[in-house]
Amino acid sequence: MWGIIRQKVAAGGGSPVARIRPVVSNLRNYSSAVKQMMVREALNSALDEEMSADPKVFLMGEEVGEYQGAYKISKGLLEKYGPERVLDTPITEAGFTGIGVGAAYYGLKPVVEFMTFNFSMQAIDHIINSAAKSNYMSSGQISVPIVFRGPNGAAAGVGAQHSHCYAAWYASVPGLKVLSPYSSEDARGLLKAAIRDPDPVVFLENELLYGESFPVSAEVLDSSFCLPIGKAKIEREGKDVTITAFSKIVGLSLKAAEILAKEGISAEVINLRSIRPLDRSTINASVRKTNRLVTVEEGFPQHGVGAEICASVIEESFGYLDAPVERIAGADVPMPYAANLERMAVPQVEDIVRAAKRACYRSVPMAAAA
Amino acid sequence: MALSKLSSPSSLSTNILKPLTNSFLLHRPISTDTTPLTIETSVPFTSHQCEAPSRSVETTPKELLSFFRQMATMRRMEIAADSLYKAKLVRGFCHLYDGQEAVAIGMEAGITKKDSIITAYRDHCTFLGRGGTLLEVFSELMGRKDGCSHGKGGSMHFYKKDSGFYGGHGIVGAQIPLGCGLAFAQKYSKDETVTFALYGDGAANQGQLFEALNIAALWDLPAILVCENNHYGMGTAEWRAAKSPSYYKRGDYVPGLKVDGMDALAVKQACKFAKEHALKNGPMILEMDTYRYHGHSMSDPGSTYRTRDEISGVRQERDPIERIRKLILAHDLATEKELKVFIQLVYA
Numbered sequence: 001m002w003g004i005i006r007q008k009v010a011a012g013g014g015s016p017v018a019r020i021r022p023v024v025s026n027l028r029n030y031s032s033a034v035k036q037m038m039v040r041e042a043l044n045s046a047l048d049e050e051m052s053a054d055p056k057v058f059l060m061g062e063e064v065g066e067y068q069g070a071y072k073i074s075k076g077l078l079e080k081y082g083p084e085r086v087l088d089t090p091i092t093e094a095g096f097t098g099i100g101v102g103a104a105y106y107g108l109k110p111v112v113e114f115m116t117f118n119f120s121m122q123a124i125d126h127i128i129n130s131a132a133k134s135n136y137m138s139s140g141q142i143s144v145p146i147v148f149r150g151p152n153g154a155a156a157g158v159g160a161q162h163s164h165c166y167a168a169w170y171a172s173v174p175g176l177k178v179l180s181p182y183s184s185e186d187a188r189g190l191l192k193a194a195i196r197d198p199d200p201v202v203f204l205e206n207e208l209l210y211g212e213s214f215p216v217s218a219e220v221l222d223s224s225f226c227l228p229i230g231k232a233k234i235e236r237e238g239k240d241v242t243i244t245a246f247s248k249i250v251g252l253s254l255k256a257a258e259i260l261a262k263e264g265i266s267a268e269v270i271n272l273r274s275i276r277p278l279d280r281s282t283i284n285a286s287v288r289k290t291n292r293l294v295t296v297e298e299g300f301p302q303h304g305v306g307a308e309i310c311a312s313v314i315e316e317s318f319g320y321l322d323a324p325v326e327r328i329a330g331a332d333v334p335m336p337y338a339a340n341l342e343r344m345a346v347p348q349v350e351d352i353v354r355a356a357k358r359a360c361y362r363s364v365p366m367a368a369a370a
Numbered sequence: 371m372a373l374s375k376l377s378s379p380s381s382l383s384t385n386i387l388k389p390l391t392n393s394f395l396l397h398r399p400i401s402t403d404t405t406p407l408t409i410e411t412s413v414p415f416t417s418h419q420c421e422a423p424s425r426s427v428e429t430t431p432k433e434l435l436s437f438f439r440q441m442a443t444m445r446r447m448e449i450a451a452d453s454l455y456k457a458k459l460v461r462g463f464c465h466l467y468d469g470q471e472a473v474a475i476g477m478e479a480g481i482t483k484k485d486s487i488i489t490a491y492r493d494h495c496t497f498l499g500r501g502g503t504l505l506e507v508f509s510e511l512m513g514r515k516d517g518c519s520h521g522k523g524g525s526m527h528f529y530k531k532d533s534g535f536y537g538g539h540g541i542v543g544a545q546i547p548l549g550c551g552l553a554f555a556q557k558y559s560k561d562e563t564v565t566f567a568l569y570g571d572g573a574a575n576q577g578q579l580f581e582a583l584n585i586a587a588l589w590d591l592p593a594i595l596v597c598e599n600n601h602y603g604m605g606t607a608e609w610r611a612a613k614s615p616s617y618y619k620r621g622d623y624v625p626g627l628k629v630d631g632m633d634a635l636a637v638k639q640a641c642k643f644a645k646e647h648a649l650k651n652g653p654m655i656l657e658m659d660t661y662r663y664h665g666h667s668m669s670d671p672g673s674t675y676r677t678r679d680e681i682s683g684v685r686q687e688r689d690p691i692e693r694i695r696k697l698i699l700a701h702d703l704a705t706e707k708e709l710k711v712f713i714q715l716v717y718a
Contacts, residue, residue: 058558084558090588095547095581102551105536106486108558129541130548138529139520142536 035221040210042184043073046191047111049223051081054109057195060087060100061113061150070115071151071210097123097148101130104146104200111195114150117166117204131200132175147194149203152180153247153298154346156208160334165299167246170202171276171308177229178276180204182250184214186273189227197229204275206248232279234286238268241292241356244283244309246272249296249347256352265360275305283309284317291322292359296352301329326355403431409697411636418618420625420654423643427635431703433479434694437634438709441471441691442716444495447504448664451494451511455668460511463540464525466664467495469632472690473598473658474499476637477566481645486534486556488549489568491526492598492662493538496568500535502528534563543576545569546595550582550653553593564592564648566641572603574617583653587624590652594644595621597657598631604666605675618657625651631658632688661688 051057058081063070065078065088078086089096093114100110114120120127127148134142153165171178177199181187187205194201219225235250236257245253250271257267268286272279287293293313295306306327313325331345408426415422448468455464467474474495477487489496494507502518510517511525518528519538527538536552539545549567556563573579574597586593597617601608608615618626625647629640637658644654661684665672672681698704704712 087589090581090584092581092584094578095550095585098544098547098578098582099551099554099585102488102536102548102553103555103558104551105548106552106555106559108555125541125544126547130539130544134537137519137523137527138531138537139522141519141529141531 035216036213037184037216037221038211038213039181039184039187039205040071040073042187042214042216043191043205043210044075044077046188046195047074047077048080050192050195051077051085053223054195056107057109057111058085058087058103059111059113060089060096062089062091062115064088064113069113071207073205073210074113093119093122094126097126098130100146101126101144101200104131104144105134105142109145109147109195111147111149114148116155116162116207117150117152118162118164120148120150120166127170127176127200127202128173132173134175135199136175143198144200145198147191147197147201147203149191149194150205151207151210152204153206154208154330154335154342157337157339157342158335159337163335165204165297165330166202167204167275167297167299168304168308170204171278171305172303173276175200176276177201177274178204179229179274180206180246181273182209182235182247182271184216185220186227186233186271188216188220189225190229190273192226193229196226201229204247209248209251212251227273230274230277230279232273232282233271234268234282235271236267236269238266238290240266240290241294241359242268242270242283242286242290243294243296243352243356244270244272244306245296246275246305247298249298252347252349253296253352255349256356259349259353260356263357265356267356272305278308278312280312280316284313287313287317288320291320292356293321294326294328294352294355294359296328296347296355298330298346301327301332304329323359326359328352328355403703406430407434407701409635411639412630412633412693413636415636415640416618416628418616418621418626418628418655419623420627420647422627423639427639429635429638431698431701434698434701434703437475437479438691438694438698439712439716440475440499441634441694442713443504444468444471444474444498445691446717447498447507448494450508452664452668454508454511460525460668461513462524463491464511464668465492465666466668467492467662469663469684469689470598470600470660471495472634472693473568473596473631473637473660475690476634477596477641479634479638480641481564481566483533484561485563485645486536486549486552486565487568488536488539488545488552488565490542490545490570490573491538491540492570493526493528497528497530497535497538500530501533502530502535543569543573543578546573546576546579547582549595550586550591550593553586553591553648553653554589557590557592562649564594564645566594566596566644568596568598570603571597571599571601571608571615571617572606572611574599574620575612583621583624583655586653587621592648593653594641594648595653595655597655598660599657600660600662602662602666602675605670607675616657618655621653621655624653624655626655626657628657628659631660632684632690633693634690 064074068075100112131144154163179190310325448466478499506518513521526540529537553565618628
């Protein structure tokens with residue numbers, strides 16, 4: 001429900017995308033960030049700047065042009081770059097994704113938008129067999145500098161077929177890079193890095209984050225800003241338990257950390273940013289410091305991102321663990337529609353708090369699933 | 371011939387490769403005569419939504435002799451691959467192109483290396499036509515680092531980007547949207563070149579073909595879809611797989627041409643025509659009526675779903691190399707003896 005309200009606010013706000021021109025010399029005098037930026041704006045500005053910098057970059061997808069983007073991420077781009085670089089496609093994911101990959105073979109830099117990643121399943125053969133594996137199969141002759149982006153995971157009340165999280169699916173494929181931003185800084189930096197990257201990148205956004213605002217510094221607003229792929233960010237430092245998360249769940253984890261702090265548990269929250277390659281060194285260094293780990297994700301539990309993090313920690317830092325790894329994931333059931341059921345199917349702040357406490361005291365018996 | 375001389379596997383590869391590489395190195399054109407010659411195709415073209423090109427094809431003695439040489443090399447290469455596979459030096463899949471050589475050769479004659487070609491897994495001869503070497507083919511088949519993909523691709527994943535060959539694809543039908551993407555990029559970059567996306571009669575029913583064709587027609591992409599109709603999708607005859615096996619008409623609003631794929635000159639004419647069309651008017655479909663002598667792959671004998679009479683009938687009446695040989699002799703461009711010597715160099 002919270003998500004619906006957020007969506008309404010975002011849609012009704014209708015503020016035009018401000019062309020950000022920071023007065024650099026003034027802003028540099030302040031150490032704290034002054035500007036607030038919505039994730040939607042962050043993505044739009046990143047696309048705009050990368051298209052402006054490199055004429056080979058183009059955008060294609062359903063409703064990205066005249067409709068200004070199903071979620072308004074590509075607002076203003078058709079007007080600025082024209083119909084040759086911002087292309088509205090028919091509703092044929094397999095066809096237009098294959099066309100995007102073919103264009104990347106030739107040397108262009110396509111950004112293919114999926115209205116949601118649920119629809120990417122119609123094109124998954126091209127993402128994996130045509131894009132991810134080509135560089136290896138051709139021994140470097142064919143590189144595929146393509147970005148597949150769009151909202152991933154649960155939204156609000158959209159039902160089972162529109163709420164699937166694909167992070168674990170794509171992150172298991174060698175040849176792909178998989179990124180998932182949380183804040184506006186993440187959105188800008190990671191999307192720019194993805195577009196500049198010579199390999200195929202799956203960029204998992206989140207619909208409910210589009211309307212959220214985050215503070216951004218002058219450095220983030222600069223057009224050359226870029227974040228490294230494969231590096232996680234420690235959003236909040238702590239010493240008692242490590243919580244790993246990505247995308248929207250980072251926000252919930254930070255809230256959980258606040259609650260835990262009041263109860264005397266200092267939680268370290270890691271924003272993964274990059275699902276593949278996973279920043280195993282940051283995660284392991286953190287676990288070696290705190291000795292306890294809670295992995296949180298929205299997607300289904302079996303074979304999920306948390307399972308991989310757990311295995312990685314056991315392989316590298318087993319001796320440092322003081323408690324079994326706690327894994328919080330979405331419920332192992334197709335996403336229900338009713339609001340109360342949906343709330344129970346997706347991790348909430350209370351679930352993260354409970355899991356962290358379990359990792360710390362083992363006072364609450366482990367439930368079968370989150 | 372040389373097949374009987376094959377003994378132990380270690381000497382086998384050297385036995386097969388040496389004469390071939392030698393012939394490749396010792397090649398000098400028998401005739402450099404470039405006086406124009408006009409030859410009629412075996413049958414007229416059948417067209418859909420467009421005017422068919424003329425049956426009279428311009429060629430030269432040099433071109434005809436190079437057709438003969440290249441097709442004979444391709445034929446021998448595929449037979450050698452067969453032996454290597456049976457000797458377990460080639461693993462996994464091996465899909466052979468013998469019988470279909472005229473499509474690869476005729477296409478090359480009608481286009482340039484700046485145009486792009488993308489095909490499925492029956493790609494050995496297409497790769498050779500694009501300028502690949504026999505060493506690269508055999509090394510790749512045997513998983514060696516001198517292979518065109520350094521041994522990492524295998525039979526189905528040959529590439530040669532510098533001469534516009536984009537593979538080599540294992541998933542049936544995937545190469546068609548990829549080819550339309552190449553065409554998109556060519557148009558975007560204003561290169562005035564085209565892409566030929568080859569597929570078989572089996573792939574012709576794939577949904578993604580129609581998705582990509584729709585976009586290609588909407589956006590006027592210089593894409594030419596070429597159906598290499600060898601009448602069998604693995605073991606399934608075309609009449610069992612397609613309600614309408616007139617593949618050149620399946621584009622509906624997209625113009626199409628049906629071509630005798632065993633006639634290299636007809637293929638050349640059709641490809642030239644298609645390139646001109648695509649640069650001005652957008653996509654086109656070419657259906658090449660062709661035939662493969664081998665089964666679908668090395669694990670398919672090829673005779674459970676078709677009769678040996680049919681196979682030998684095609685070999686006798688429509689073989690592409692025979693056709694060119696007869697043309698060369700009829701126009702007195704070389705003597706029988708010269709051609710025989712030449713074949714010996716290739717076949718060793």
